Amino acid sequence: MTGQPCVLLLSHSEEPFCTERVAGALVDRGARALRIDTDLFPGSLDLRAELAPGSSPCLMLGGEALVVDAVWLWRLWPARQDEQLAAAHREAALRESMTTLRGMLDLLADAAWIDALDVNRAADNKTRQLRLAREVGLAIPPTLITADASAVRRFFAAHDGRVVAKLQTPLGYSMAGGRGLPTRLLGVADIEALAGLRHCPMVFQRYVDKACELRIAWVDGVALVGALDGAECGVDWRYEGTGRWLPHTLPEVIHRRLAALMARLGLRQGAIDLIVTPDGEYVFLEVNPNGEWGMLEQELGLPISATLAEALLRLARHPRRGEGEAI
Numbered sequence: 561m562t563g564q565p566c567v568l569l570l571s572h573s574e575e576p577f578c579t580e581r582v583a584g585a586l587v588d589r590g591a592r593a594l595r596i597d598t599d600l601f602p603g604s605l606d607l608r609a610e611l612a613p614g615s616s617p618c619l620m621l622g623g624e625a626l627v628v629d630a631v632w633l634w635r636l637w638p639a640r641q642d643e644q645l646a647a648a649h650r651e652a653a654l655r656e657s658m659t660t661l662r663g664m665l666d667l668l669a670d671a672a673w674i675d676a677l678d679v680n681r682a683a684d685n686k687t688r689q690l691r692l693a694r695e696v697g698l699a700i701p702p703t704l705i706t707a708d709a710s711a712v713r714r715f716f717a718a719h720d721g722r723v724v725a726k727l728q729t730p731l732g733y734s735m736a737g738g739r740g741l742p743t744r745l746l747g748v749a750d751i752e753a754l755a756g757l758r759h760c761p762m763v764f765q766r767y768v769d770k771a772c773e774l775r776i777a778w779v780d781g782v783a784l785v786g787a788l789d790g791a792e793c794g795v796d797w798r799y800e801g802t803g804r805w806l807p808h809t810l811p812e813v814i815h816r817r818l819a820a821l822m823a824r825l826g827l828r829q830g831a832i833d834l835i836v837t838p839d840g841e842y843v844f845l846e847v848n849p850n851g852e853w854g855m856l857e858q859e860l861g862l863p864i865s866a867t868l869a870e871a872l873l874r875l876a877r878h879p880r881r882g883e884g885e886a887i
Contacts, residue, residue, distance in 0.1 A: 565876050566592040567869075568628040568668070572635040573597035577854040578865065579634060585869035594628065596621070599637040601661050609664040619667040629876035630672040632868065633680060634850060636661070672875035674780070674828045674868070680849045683825040686728045686763065689846055696820040698844040701768050707761035709754035715764055716751050722767040724795060725750070727760075743796040768835045768843050773797055774808060776832040777853035777864045778822055780871040783810055784864050786856040787836075805859045814842045822847070828871065 567586050571579040583593035601607055607626075611617040619626045639657040641650060662677055669676075675683070683689075690700050704715045716723050726743040745767060770790030777784040787808035794800025810818075818832060821844075831851020835843045856862045 564590065564592050565629045565873060566594055566627070567872050567876065568626070568631045568671070569593060569595045570631065570633050570636060570665075571595055571597055572599050572637040574599075575635055577858070578852075581854075581857065581865035582632060582634075582868050585866045586872070589869055589873060591869070591873055597637075598635060598661060599640050601639060602657055603640055603642060607661075607664060609667055617667050619664055626668070628668060628671050630674070630872045631665075631668055632674050632872055633677065636677070672872070672878070674872055674875065675826070675849060679826040683827050683830070683847070683849050686846055689821075689825070690844075692824045693821050693844040696824065697817045698814075698821065699841055700844050701765040703766075704764040705761065706764070707758050709757050712754055712757065712764055713751055716746065719766045721746070721748070724765050724767050726763050726765075728763060742799040745795050767795075769837055771836045771838045771840070772806075772808070774832075774834040774836065775805075775851075775853070775856065776810070776818070776834065777856055777862065778818065778827070778830045778832055778847075779864065779867040780828045780874075781819060781822075782867050783815055783818065783832075784853070784856060784862040784867065785810055786860055786862070790836075790838075805856060807860055811842070828875075829868065 569579055569583060579595060583595060586593040596605065596607070598605075606620075606622050608620045609617065610620060636658075638654050641654075645653060665677060673679075687705060690703060694700050702715075702719065704711060706712060723746045724743050725746055727741050746764075770793065772787045772790050773793045775786050775788075777786075785808045786805040788797050788801055788805060789803045792801065792803030794802075814834075822828075822830060825847070827847070827849055830847040830849050831853055832847045833845040833851075835845065837843060853862075853864050857864045
């Protein structure tokens with residue numbers, strides 16, 4: 561890599577904080593930060609792929625070849641809807657737009673990625689995460705993933721009614737939030753009303769008592785950790801949390817096991833959720849390859865954006881290092 565390195569930031573037009581902080585950290589380190597808001601494709605983003613015999617494939621942005629040293633995948637977002645488009649055509653247009661965007665970004669395969677598209681998608685498999693977490697020595701809650709109501713009733717009874725339910729994907733896409741379904745503690749009335757489960761399987765886990773709940777911003781081997789007091793974060797801190805974030809230091813053995821998990825998943829970045837029980841046990845819940853960390857940088861001053869910028873530039877200097885390679 562020679563001259564001023566260029567890093568492409570894949571984001572969303574309504575995401576102001578994290579993208580701007582990473583861009584600023586890159587500029588501070590002498591790099592060029594190029595932002596693409598993926599929700600603007602195809603309506604107002606002139607991005608196209610050109611492939612022909614006898615010439616190298618090329619991704620064009622605004623009529624010029626897009627050449628970058630590294631790519632930060634933060635938000636790959638569905639296209640904005642054109643209100644003039646008939647409702648019957650919107651689903652097909654969204655699907656085709658996202659498929660086209662993912663396909664065109666493959667032309668940047670020679671750049672260093674955090675993290676590569678296919679690696680990111682594979683790593684988001686929550687069942688796989690739990691399997692691998694268990695294999696590397698992390699504790700996980702007893703878990704049932706099913707559309708069978710009778711299996712849920714048996715699971716509920718086996719764990720004395722201390723069971724939570726959650727979905728694996730959001731109900732919709734909105735940077736404003738509010739489109740998800742909170743993780744919730746089941747009651748007897750819920751267990752008696754499971755007929756609809758056959759249409760939509762869910763994840764059921766034994767409720768884990770909390771001394772605190774952790775959100776870990778993982779960046780290429782570095783763990784930047786925030787904690788919420790267990791008495792203030794509710795069942796799902798994203799919807800019920802009232803406490804403020806506090807600093808937390810991971811035990812070395814937990815850091816090593818998380819490093820092993822992230823290497824098995826092929827991820828250099830991710831937001832990892834853990835519970836610390838009153839007995840001091842660390843219990844793994846999940847990792848979101850593109851999970852939020854802005855509140856940790858804002859409230860705790862954790863240098864997440866700077867750590868990401870340094871990782872991107874470090875990888876850009878060694879562009880042949882394979883994406884998804886064990887760290």
